Amino acid sequence: MIERFFARLVGHRGAVIAAWALVLLACAPFALQVKPDFAVEQFFPRDDEARASYDRFKQSFPAEDAQVAAFLDAGKDGLDPAELQTLERIAALFGRAGLTEVVHVGNSKRLVVDAAGVAAERPLLPDRSSATALRASLEPIRDDALYRGLVLDRSLSTFTVLGTLPAAQNTEAGRAAANDAITAGLAALDPSGQRLSLSGLPILRARYL
Numbered sequence: 001m002i003e004r005f006f007a008r009l010v011g012h013r014g015a016v017i018a019a020w021a022l023v024l025l026a027c028a029p030f031a032l033q034v035k036p037d038f039a040v041e042q043f044f045p046r047d048d049e050a051r052a053s054y055d056r057f058k059q060s061f062p063a064e065d066a067q068v069a070a071f072l073d074a075g076k077d078g079l080d081p082a083e084l085q086t087l088e089r090i091a092a093l094f095g096r097a098g099l100t101e102v103v104h105v106g107n108s109k110r111l112v113v114d115a116a117g118v119a120a121e122r123p124l125l126p127d128r129s130s131a132t133a134l135r136a137s138l139e140p141i142r143d144d145a146l147y148r149g150l151v152l153d154r155s156l157s158t159f160t161v162l163g164t165l166p167a168a169q170n171t172e173a174g175r176a177a178a179n180d181a182i183t184a185g186l187a188a189l190d191p192s193g194q195r196l197s198l199s200g201l202p203i204l205r206a207r208y209l
Contacts, residue, residue, distance in 0.1 A: 035172065040065050040201065066165045068099060068178070068200035070186065073158050075194060079105070079138060080131040083159070086189060090161045090196075093185040097178045099163030105138070105151045165202045179206035 009016055041058075044051035058064070070090050074083050087104045094102045108124040124141070127133035135156075141147045142154050152159050165178055179202070186196050 063101075063164045063167075065201045066167070066170050068094065068163050068165060068182070068198070068202055070094070070161045070182070071158055071197040071199070072161070073195040073197070076157060078131055078156050079134045079159060081128055081134070083194060084125070084128060084134065086194065087159055087161055089189060090186070091163075093182060093189075094161060094163035097163075097181040097185070098166065098169050098174075099178065100166055102161065102163040103151060104161040105147070105159055108147065108151055110141070170202060175202045175206040179203050 040054065041051070044054055072083065072087060072090070074080075084106055088106050091102045091104055091107065105124055106128075109121040110124050111119055112122045113119045124147075125134060125137045127137065138152065138156055142152065142156055148154055150160065150162065165175065168174070169178065182198060182203075186198060189196065
């Protein structure tokens with residue numbers, strides 16, 4: 001019986017091919033509406049406890065997976081004024097690409113309490129005149145969890161610029177535009193003796209396909 005079925009298919013292959021073509025054409029408008037979604041939530045089964053934990057995390061940090069990070073590898077222990085200027089240029093590039101909440105060691109603050117117990121914010125880098133002055137400011141915070149792993153590493157050799165892609169721009173087109181603008185801008189910087197790397201979920205999602 002199965003042989004007769006396939007024999008009929010082969011015998012009427014023109015009609016079968018035409019029917020399949022009609023089915024594919026009818027499905028095409030629906031297929032074009034399917035968009036790949038690489039949001040972090042999609043990596044967890046909906047009923048998994050890990051997904052519930054991540055959902056609780058997102059309630060407190062809703063923009064965490066919208067962060068973009070540029071890493072400056074100075075290739076040595078410490079930061080000099082030229083490298084700090086590179087970080088500031090990257091931060092300006094992030095701003096032009098539409099990113100918000102852009103932070104790095106150059107615009108970070110620390111809380112200082114005076115003898116009277118009055119707390120005030122002070123620049124993290126009050127003296128930017130030399131590598132020695134910068135080192136004096138960075139040395140006390142190299143093990144501070146508020147900064148380590150965020151804007152610098154413990155060895156003081158890698159420094160980070162962080163920015164957040166606004167929700168309205170965190171779309172397929174918005175991520176692609178931000179990726180193109182930042183990538184072109186970083187290529188134009190070409191810092192001598194330093195290495196720049198770009199990462200973050202919006203960048204990975206823009207480049208995945």
